[in-house]
Amino acid sequence: MRSWIGGAALALLAAGCAAPPQRPQTPGTAAPIEQRIGAILADARRSEHEGDAAVRSGLAADAAMQAEACLAIDPQAAACLYGRALALGLEARAHPAHAGELLRRMLAELEAAEAADPVYDEAGPARVRALVLTRAPGWPLGPGDPAAGVIAARRAVGLRPRYPPNLLALAGALAKSADERGARAAYGQARDEALARPESADRDAWLREADQGLRR
Numbered sequence: 001m002r003s004w005i006g007g008a009a010l011a012l013l014a015a016g017c018a019a020p021p022q023r024p025q026t027p028g029t030a031a032p033i034e035q036r037i038g039a040i041l042a043d044a045r046r047s048e049h050e051g052d053a054a055v056r057s058g059l060a061a062d063a064a065m066q067a068e069a070c071l072a073i074d075p076q077a078a079a080c081l082y083g084r085a086l087a088l089g090l091e092a093r094a095h096p097a098h099a100g101e102l103l104r105r106m107l108a109e110l111e112a113a114e115a116a117d118p119v120y121d122e123a124g125p126a127r128v129r130a131l132v133l134t135r136a137p138g139w140p141l142g143p144g145d146p147a148a149g150v151i152a153a154r155r156a157v158g159l160r161p162r163y164p165p166n167l168l169a170l171a172g173a174l175a176k177s178a179d180e181r182g183a184r185a186a187y188g189q190a191r192d193e194a195l196a197r198p199e200s201a202d203r204d205a206w207l208r209e210a211d212q213g214l215r216r
Contacts, residue, residue, distance in 0.1 A: 033079055036070035039063075040083045047090050060094040063087035078117035082125060085109035089132075100142045107132055107143055123159035123166055126152045130169040134176050149173035164194040164206040171213050187213035 043063040047056050067087040070080035085106045092102040107129060114125035121127075133149035136142040153170035160166055171186035191210035197203050 032073050033070055033077055036066045036073070037079050037083050039066045040070075040086055044086055044090060047093065053094070056090075057094040060087065060090040063090050076116055078113045078120040078125070081109050081113035081116060082120060082128075085113060085125075085128065100137070100140075103132060103136050104143050118155075119159055122163040123156040126156035126159065127166050127169045130156060130173050134169070134173045146173055146176040150177055150179075162193050164190045164197075164203075164210070167193060168206065168209050168213075171210075175213065175216070184214060 040063045043059040043066070047059045050056050050059065064084075064087045067080065067084035070077070070083050074080060088102050088106040088109060092099040092106065095102070110125045110129045110132070113120060114129070118125065130149045130153035133143065133145045133152060136144035138144040150170070150173040153166065153173045156163075156166040157170050167186050167190035171183045171190060174180075174186060175183035187210045191207060191214070194203050194206040194210060
């Protein structure tokens, strides 16, 4: 179960929590929520480069604590629901024996986040849902379903068609579904959209993923 949530997948999940919540909030709640999401994001980044299983487990536990604290501030905030989904992903990585159930819970949190704010983090709930469905093992080990991943990715692209990670998620889902022509087109679009953005570490990562997809 380690491979699906490593590398680009975890990086996209982590990047998904960087945006501030877009739904209206009670005065004074925005900053604490952003602090909690920032802590979850930091845990995700550390986990991606951490080789010690015990440390990864500790990071997952901290992310879960931060997510619960966020939800205590506003249980309906898309950011907090999205943060808990990311925390569950970290827990699945840290505890692969329980990954199937954790990933199912992750999908439920993403569904709730999408209902609260479908365009949060550039349509992040649908995009991350597509990543999980595409890269997780299928039944009976996990909730993987590439066809459903394509549907979720198309939803994300429909909401934010020029955001490279949405196009990359669609390309990956199409490739997993054996639609090579569609996958190449989506990888090409993702590359074009990434090239149109200012230079940054995110842009470089998007270009690498698009180029890798086009070389397959």
